[in-house]
Amino acid sequence: MSKGPAWRICLIVAFLFLSLLYLTPTLFAKLPSWWQGILPQDKIHLGLDLQGGIHLVMEVETLKAVEGALDIIATDLEDTMNSKNIRFRSSSRVGSDRVAVVLYDRGTSETVQKLLKEKYPRMELLPAAEEGGFISLSMRLSEQESQNIRDKSVQQALETIRNRIDQFGVSEPVIAREGTDHIVVQLPGIKDPKRAIELIGKTARLEFKLVDENMNPSVASAGTIPEEDEILYEKKVDPTTGSVTEIPYVLKRKTLITGDLLTDAQVRIDSQFNQPYVAIEFNSLGARLFDQITAANVGKRFAIVLDNTIYSAPVIRERISGGSAQISGSFTEKEASDLAIVLRAGALPAPVKIVQNVTVGPSLGQDSINKGLIAGLVGVILVVLFMTFYYRLSGLVANFGMVLNIIFLMGALAALGATLTLPGIAAIVLLIGMSVDSNVLIFERVREELRLGKTPKAALDSGYEKAFLTIMDSHVTTLITAAVLFQFGTGPVKGFAVSLSLGIIINLFTSLIGTKVIFDYFLGTGRAKRISI
Secondary structure, eight states: OOOHHHHHHHHHHHHHHHHHHHHHHHHHOOOOGGTTTTTTTOEEOOOOHHHHEEEEEEOOOHHHHHHHHHHHHHHHHHHHHHHHHHOOSSHHHHHHTEEEESSSSHHHHHHHHHHHHHHOOTTTEEOEEETTTTTEEEEEEEHHHHHHHHHHHHHHHHHHHHHHHHTOOOOOEEEEETTTTTTEEEEEOSHHHHHHHHHHHHOEEEEEEEBOOOOOOTTOTTTTTTTEEEEEEEEEOOOOOEEEEEEEEEEEOSEEEEEEGGGEEEEEOOTOOOOOEEEHHHHEHHHHHHHHHHTTTTTSSSSEEETTTTOOOBBBOOOSSSSSSESSSOOOHHHHHHHHHHHHOOSSSSSSEEEEEEEEEEHHHHHHHHHHHHHHHHHHHHHHHHHHHHHEEEEHHHHHHHHHHHHHHHHHHHHTTTTHHHHHHHHHHHHHHHHHHHHHHHHHHHHHHTTTTOOOOHHHHHHHHHHHHHHHHHHHHHEEEEEEHHHOTTTHHHHHHHHHHHOOOOOOOOIIIITHHHHHHHHTTTOOSSOOO
């Protein structure tokens, strides 16, 4: 045997061994103990259409993100004017596109106008107006800047949802943007759809606010409290009866510190009451602000608010340094765990609402798998019969290449931990045809060379050489199409593109090297005097 076929045979055997090695976890549910931790553990995952799960379409309320950005600007401006000792009456958001500053006199307005132009160059400064003896300055958000905030809020929501799902432990989720303000989420194999939906859609806006001790919450109403106050409720759950009691609080509307400054959130168990709580850690800025706020408000009640619901409102007994705090309430361990997940993953920049919720049952997935396997099996049998009948022994060589193609492709999918979808199975069936199509081109070239009177070895080499460019051209153009599908497709389309791309690359190897090595072996050793084609 020549050195040429020898190294090719070794290469094929090595690829075959690796493919079967990576396929083992997929083929066998239980593996021996010595396999664990040493050999490949990952397997081919099944997509939503094969193993069931949930499909969600979520809409991001981007207007809330714009209003939130304006609220931050109003608070930031208030802090800046306080630090510069500028007298002002109020700084607040007006509507959904502007921030207004109310001043006591015109002398201050020129200083504030200069400050606004320097600090917020992207906002349009409107002419000053006099209202009831006060001077009002307004900044308006441009349409382009408003759209930028909307786009960023959707992108941030997408990343936040992805972080939450990753911590929830879903294998191979699909999270993609659709249109201007929609996000598609597919969670294959999910066991608790209700909990997953609650976890994904929770805004998780954490705020720390002071309680207004001068107001009696039992008699307060929206019309009787000051404009800078608001009424929120703390929910208490009776562990025995399960009844829920709402306790009203009058809080200062201004947020002193937010959950954006958190670095960690973990579930802990209270040693005194044996109840779970969430321990939180602030970053350096959050720790400094928390230290200053607690030092300046010793003896006052400090409410911890999540999504406009008060979780607790403890009294600040002393200055709290170090950047640590805890959120306690009537938590179950699961509720505390979910709260810790959303706090670690970050708050959604705007509320999201579910506009479509489809649950796919596993029975439908199994039915899809069975039909896909039957389709693939029928395709393989028909191709094998045709190639054997039309090309005789050479057809058997092509069939051997097709089998190699399928094994190598499935091994590659297992090695990458890829997700197999119904369109992915369709791509595999398509590749069965493509694998023998390349051999058809080669065999027809070989037939032409044999008619010209060439020897079997010369005809074979010439046939492979002349068909090479045609095969390469067809495969490269198909690979470009698959790359475009992967880049711009979502969900099952990407599954199709992955299977198709891998199959094209593997098919080049099996059709140009895998089949030729068999011909070279038999012709080179003298075991065959002619080609059965």
